[in-house]
Amino acid sequence: MVTFDFMLPYYGDVRLMQDAVRSVLAQTDPDFRLVVIDDGKEPEVPGWFESLRDPRVTYLRNEQNLGITKNFQKCVYLSEADHVVIMGCDDLLHPHYLATVRGIIEANPGIGMVQPGVEVIDGEGKVAYGLADQTKRRLYAPQVDGRRVMGGEELATSVLRGNWLYFPSICWRGDALRKVNFRDDYSVIQDLALVVDLLEAGEQMVIDETETVFSYRRHAVSESSVQAFSGSRFTEAERYFNAVADRMDARGWTKAAKAARLHTASRLHAITMLPGALRRGNREGLRTLARHAFTSGRRAD
Structure with a gap:
């Protein structure tokens, strides 16, 4: 074999x-x-x-x-x-x-x-x-x-x-x-x-x-891609980070738990997607992206 x-x-x-x-x-x-x-x-x-x-x-x-x-x-x-x-x-x-x-x-x-x-x-x-x-x-x-x-x-x-x-x-x-x-x-x-x-x-x-x-x-994100600016991927990401942060805490991996709750890179990524969602007039996408970028991660402290 x-x-x-x-x-x-x-x-x-x-x-x-x-x-x-x-x-x-x-x-x-x-x-x-x-x-x-x-x-x-x-x-x-x-x-x-x-x-x-x-x-x-x-x-x-x-x-x-x-x-x-x-x-x-x-x-x-x-x-x-x-x-x-x-x-x-x-x-x-x-x-x-x-x-x-x-x-x-x-x-x-x-x-x-x-x-x-x-x-x-x-x-x-x-x-x-x-x-x-x-x-x-x-x-x-x-x-x-x-x-x-x-x-x-x-x-x-x-x-x-x-x-x-x-x-x-x-x-x-x-x-x-x-x-x-x-x-x-x-x-x-x-x-x-x-x-x-x-x-x-x-x-x-x-x-x-x-x-x-x-x-x-790495393919460029198409401006015409609805999913790219809908924010749906960030809804999934936030659900994952919240869940895994709790698991890290239970394991005693406190630094990993804090990193999960902050998920810095994911939030910065959401920020970079905001202009495209704005140009498309995607209000729901804007709300989802903004929530992920600016309001998640507050439990880290």
Whole structure:
């Protein structure tokens, strides 16, 4: 049995998905399985996978659209390997991603999560660090010179203050991932929830900055996107932060609880969305965004 599973939940742009698949097949380390779970209906996709004729690739199409969270959960259920990557269907692995991550795991036996080196690319594939990613790196991400192991309250506090992780690039220890899986009640913040759940279960993470092995695609938010400025994602975020703050308090992780109640990065993000909601005349979105930005987090003191 192979020791690595690349699980690819797919919905959306066919060309970008094909590029993502090619980046997996181009790995210098051939010991992997790629499982694509198609949650869409694009007619040419099944034939394209059949034409690959690569025994390492398994392609499955859902009979009905499951949505993001259910499809992510299905990826976890169908994973089998010792280590699992749930990559984005428009992201790119560098050829030595697997070889690099395998080396990190061998140097840190039993590690639950590996966050390797990441660059951010735009819709055209060009390296581009916008304001959100610069803020992640400069204000929220820990300063790592080489590699660092983090876990427990230290890492929980860090990611609850501002989620600087690049979820699709993370390699998970399979048994830990399958034991926890994604929560049913979140559709936007499920990646952060999964990491915190694993930290509560005693898992640790290696953060590696020795080399870049993953390209994370960041698409510009469309001004025409209703959901982007409705504030609905922040309603979910506030519900999560309130709940996890209580759990952190119960665990005695008081710094993590305070970070959750303040959720500084999430509130700043809401502030940056306010002008777009105002231009669209979205009054309900404005109220939701303003409430999240300016009135949440007061319990922190």
